[in-house]
Amino acid sequence: MPYYSLGLEGSANKLGVGVIEHPLEKIAAHNHANVLSNVRDTYVTPPGEGFLPRDTARHHRNWVVRLIKQALQEANIRPDQLNCICFTQGPGMGAPLQSVVIAARTIAQMWDLPLVGVNHCIGHIEMGREITGATNPVVLYVSGGNTQVIAYSRQRYRIFGETLDIAVGNCLDRFARTLRIPNAPSPGYNIEQLAKKGRHLVELPYTVKGMDLSMSGILEYVDSLAHDLFQGKKNKQLIRADGSKVTVEDLCFSLQECIFAMLVEITERAMAHVGSREVLIVGGVGCNERLQEMMGMMAKDRNGSIYATDERFCIDNGIMIAHAGLLAFRTGTRTSLGQSVCTQRFRTDEVFVSWRDD
Amino acid sequence: MSSAIVAQAQSYLSGIPLDVISQGAEAVVFLTTVHPYLSGSMHPSDIQNSSKYIIKYRPPKTYRHEVLDKQLTKSRTAAEARLLSKLYTLEIPAPKLIALDAPHGMIWMEYLGFELPNGQISSLKNWLWYLEKQQEGNTTASIALADSVKQVLILVGQAIAKLHLQDIVHGDLTSSNILLEQKKEGLQPTLIDFGLSSYSPLAEDKAVDLYVLERALTSTHPVYSKTYNKWLLQGYEETYSKKTNNKRKYTEVSKRLEDVRLRGRKRSMLG
Ligand SMILES: Nc1ncnc2c1ncn2[C@@H]1O[C@H](COP(=O)(O)OP(=O)(O)OP(=O)(O)O)[C@@H](O)[C@H]1O
Numbered sequence A: 001m002p003y004y005s006l007g008l009e010g011s012a013n014k015l016g017v018g019v020i021e022h023p024l025e026k027i028a029a030h031n032h033a034n035v036l037s038n039v040r041d042t043y044v045t046p047p048g049e050g051f052l053p054r055d056t057a058r059h060h061r062n063w064v065v066r067l068i069k070q071a072l073q074e075a076n077i078r079p080d081q082l083n084c085i086c087f088t089q090g091p092g093m094g095a096p097l098q099s100v101v102i103a104a105r106t107i108a109q110m111w112d113l114p115l116v117g118v119n120h121c122i123g124h125i126e127m128g129r130e131i132t133g134a135t136n137p138v139v140l141y142v143s144g145g146n147t148q149v150i151a152y153s154r155q156r157y158r159i160f161g162e163t164l165d166i167a168v169g170n171c172l173d174r175f176a177r178t179l180r181i182p183n184a185p186s187p188g189y190n191i192e193q194l195a196k197k198g199r200h201l202v203e204l205p206y207t208v209k210g211m212d213l214s215m216s217g218i219l220e221y222v223d224s225l226a227h228d229l230f231q232g233k234k235n236k237q238l239i240r241a242d243g244s245k246v247t248v249e250d251l252c253f254s255l256q257e258c259i260f261a262m263l264v265e266i267t268e269r270a271m272a273h274v275g276s277r278e279v280l281i282v283g284g285v286g287c288n289e290r291l292q293e294m295m296g297m298m299a300k301d302r303n304g305s306i307y308a309t310d311e312r313f314c315i316d317n318g319i320m321i322a323h324a325g326l327l328a329f330r331t332g333t334r335t336s337l338g339q340s341v342c343t344q345r346f347r348t349d350e351v352f353v354s355w356r357d358d
Numbered sequence B: 001m002s003s004a005i006v007a008q009a010q011s012y013l014s015g016i017p018l019d020v021i022s023q024g025a026e027a028v029v030f031l032t033t034v035h036p037y038l039s040g041s042m043h044p045s046d047i048q049n050s051s052k053y054i055i056k057y058r059p060p061k062t063y064r065h066e067v068l069d070k071q072l073t074k075s076r077t078a079a080e081a082r083l084l085s086k087l088y089t090l091e092i093p094a095p096k097l098i099a100l101d102a103p104h105g106m107i108w109m110e111y112l113g114f115e116l117p118n119g120q121i122s123s124l125k126n127w128l129w130y131l132e133k134q135q136e137g138n139t140t141a142s143i144a145l146a147d148s149v150k151q152v153l154i155l156v157g158q159a160i161a162k163l164h165l166q167d168i169v170h171g172d173l174t175s176s177n178i179l180l181e182q183k184k185e186g187l188q189p190t191l192i193d194f195g196l197s198s199y200s201p202l203a204e205d206k207a208v209d210l211y212v213l214e215r216a217l218t219s220t221h222p223v224y225s226k227t228y229n230k231w232l233l234q235g236y237e238e239t240y241s242k243k244t245n246n247k248r249k250y251t252e253v254s255k256r257l258e259d260v261r262l263r264g265r266k267r268s269m270l271g
């Protein structure tokens, strides 16, 4: 009989539940996992507003039972067929994490199943590797709360580069709030659509520090340009070369061009440093087509390859938690009730990767 | 590597032999036997290897916007050339600048380093990896943490301190960007790769410089990084402590380093 697990994710404003199937024997290119179901509901706030922990937690509590039922039904799996219940243990927002772990503990006790706590970032990495078939890539993990360049060595995912202040998704989301554009389906998606119509590049600070980067200064700068634009203030930066006025689309375009160039640069620096030719992009911002395109061009110049997934797996989801949790379960990991406390800060390199031995 | 990039470099340097030795994030580094302005049999005398030269070429990066690309390539090539000549006058070890071809984004410089027993370039990273590999399965001898390693890391710390005392921030300190040379006194580290360097009197910028290196060592050399970092900071402090009025500056940087580390640990993961 194959292995089955159910995964619960709710570290930010998405609640996701998924059921995965692992065939017997080691997971490999010819022996891959099967996604049986992967359902999600997103807590969306009005334009100009971010999501607050308490409201997000309430959203998750309201939806979690419905989503668990739906995931099992779509997978056509009964609770007694499951091997374990996997949940996101961190990093993320405290209150939403806690509302979901309560659901995980409850069903684990109801159905008498072991719990497996999963690091959210490891979930993204393992699902990305599984879906794309990338074996040992440098990973760019870009989401609302995280910006990291990661490579595997000696049974840990090591962080080679990261943001020194805010995450890239956070930077985009906050700019979307300044622009008061809708938060559905996601603020980053809407910035991407506006950026597609931008043509003129406004000069922004470019702040790469080796394999690390900083984005708070850029956000502050582009925010103030946007305010000047809305208030009709005179600003040389807001005049294009042909004398016409810079648009909101131009600002979105310039912000993306600047921070994505920085992301590609630090990823390439890490690839050169560790001697890798593969790059995998994971996390919500990884859906961005322009970022994927830029990364692809960089990889091509190195005779390398790029791997990326679509929104089903890029955006936070339950299936990645089910998958990474089941990998750990199969090598003996169990999280007792006493250990199942969630933690807002949980670094990627804290996890011992027992399921890899390369 | 993409052959188009090599072809492009070759088109600017027709007739000059080019051997690719590395492709970093910014530059392709070539080895050549031809000096840019001395004729065939003439070789400069004040250079380590007077028959081989490095050409560091920053090709256009197709992934980034043309305007941004031109501006970055221009400023980084200029920054690196300027820094190399400045370091020469300050007598801080660095490759000597031979020529700058700014429009093409090319810098000719002195070739440094030697080949490690495993055939690799003698960067600090390759050397430490080589020693760490030898250490595996050897419980009796201390290879990865030998005295020679301690000596080198202290010297690296001292070199960084010398930069910082001149208000120069390297901007990309990693174990790849430090080359080792074989000298009579033993292995001597030299800093390279100054494209991201800048001038700054701020303790914050110096602290970030150290933090970036500390993190790079932690991820690249996870087993021994604690000790490596300790030795490095020891060397750094030694150089600062030579003059009493620098001691205060050291305290400032080291306090800042604590802050930057703390910020790293406390950084919110929230959206
Ligand atoms: N002067 C030199 N002598 C010998 N080898 C050199 C010299 N300069 C560079 N190299 C070799 O080339 C490699 C890359 O050079 P460098 O670090 O200057 O550029 P880069 O890595 O492309 O830049 P970045 O780190 O910004 O991506 C070095 O790690 C080193 O192995």
Ligand SMILES: [Mg+2]
Residues within 6 Å of the ligand: B024, B176, B177, B193
């Ligand atoms: Mg380098």
